[in-house]
Amino acid sequence: MLAIENVPEVERSETLSRFIVSSRHIRKSDETVKADAFVPHPNEELSVNRDKEATDDETWDAGDVVAQKLGRTLHGRADALAATYISLQLTTIAAPIPDNPNHVNVCNWPPGKPEQILKAKEIAEKAKLLRPPPKTSLSKD
Amino acid sequence: MKPYLNSGTKALSAVISRSNSETARQLDHQLSQVNSSLHRSIALGAESAVRGELTDVYLECSEANWDGYNALPIDPDSFALAKAFLMALPFGTRTPSAGAHPDGQMSLEWYSGPRRSLTISFDPVGDLHFAALTGPSRACGTEAFDTEAFCSEVPQILLELIELVS
Numbered sequence: 001m002l003a004i005e006n007v008p009e010v011e012r013s014e015t016l017s018r019f020i021v022s023s024r025h026i027r028k029s030d031e032t033v034k035a036d037a038f039v040p041h042p043n044e045e046l047s048v049n050r051d052k053e054a055t056d057d058e059t060w061d062a063g064d065v066v067a068q069k070l071g072r073t074l075h076g077r078a079d080a081l082a083a084t085y086i087s088l089q090l091t092t093i094a095a096p097i098p099d100n101p102n103h104v105n106v107c108n109w110p111p112g113k114p115e116q117i118l119k120a121k122e123i124a125e126k127a128k129l130l131r132p133p134p135k136t137s138l139s140k141d
Numbered sequence: 142m143k144p145y146l147n148s149g150t151k152a153l154s155a156v157i158s159r160s161n162s163e164t165a166r167q168l169d170h171q172l173s174q175v176n177s178s179l180h181r182s183i184a185l186g187a188e189s190a191v192r193g194e195l196t197d198v199y200l201e202c203s204e205a206n207w208d209g210y211n212a213l214p215i216d217p218d219s220f221a222l223a224k225a226f227l228m229a230l231p232f233g234t235r236t237p238s239a240g241a242h243p244d245g246q247m248s249l250e251w252y253s254g255p256r257r258s259l260t261i262s263f264d265p266v267g268d269l270h271f272a273a274l275t276g277p278s279r280a281c282g283t284e285a286f287d288t289e290a291f292c293s294e295v296p297q298i299l300l301e302l303i304e305l306v307s
Contacts, residue, residue: 019209024198024238024240027238034260035272036240036241039242046210066209113270113283114282125255
């Protein structure tokens with residue numbers, strides 16, 4: 001993970017993960033993500049997690065933290081390049097938080113709900129759904 | 142199936158709306174009940190297929206932060222609007238899936254594959270916000286939906302988009 005005191009700007013080539021804690025955001029028919037998962041909040045920011053200097057396990061751990069805080073299940077993550085967001089005239093702002101220096105806010109959403117949904121649909125089209133790896137417990141004999 | 146019932150009741154509604162008599166009001170009420178019960182009885186009606194799912198989503202998302210990112214709870218008026226919209230869809234309309242948005246609005250999605258989908262978000266004030274990907278084209282906008290009307294009418298553009306992505 002990044003060092004919280006030295007967080008660089010987000011580059012186009014970075015992968016940004018949106019953690020999915022609602023099973024309804026996933027289409028089980030073809031294992032794709034609904035646009036609903038990318039519709040921003042009323043404060044017009046969308047929280048995602050960058051993969052810079054993070055292992056895959058660390059990224060999943062960040063998702064587990066989000067899910068555990070809620071008492072919900074982590075159903076997966078939707079990965080898309082930062083370039084996907086940027087090509088839609090959205091901005092990706094590094095926004096480290098105490099327990100996650102890799103946190104990023106996607107900003108500059110249009111004010112209109114229809115335009116927000118349209119951008120969310122375009123992101124969802126490009127995003128790849130990853131399911132959490134099975135949990136393994138190691139025991140010492 | 143053709144949306145024959147909606148067409149017929151709409152025409153009758155237009156006649157009734159020109160009268161203010163008590164008889165007309167009673168007839169209006171009875172026709173509304175007939176329309177509702179017929180809609181429920183037809184297996185292909187989208188409303189009957191999705192209504193349970195819509196309720197499930199409403200219950201699942203009725204508390205704040207249901208998505209882990211500080212989402213607002215679903216507004217009861219948005220839920221009611223989505224139900225009324227389903228009731229107004231022509232019989233035989235392809236069944237959508239229900240969802241929720243972090244601003245507290247219910248959503249319905251028609252999806253038949255990559256770049257062929259329509260999402261409608263139900264604003265508690267009575268507006269339908271929609272966006273669609275139809276191959277290389279895209280569309281979005283807002284349409285009003287009057288739930289107080291005798292026979293609420295689904296905006297034509299939404300019917301056309303549902304057809305396009307089905």
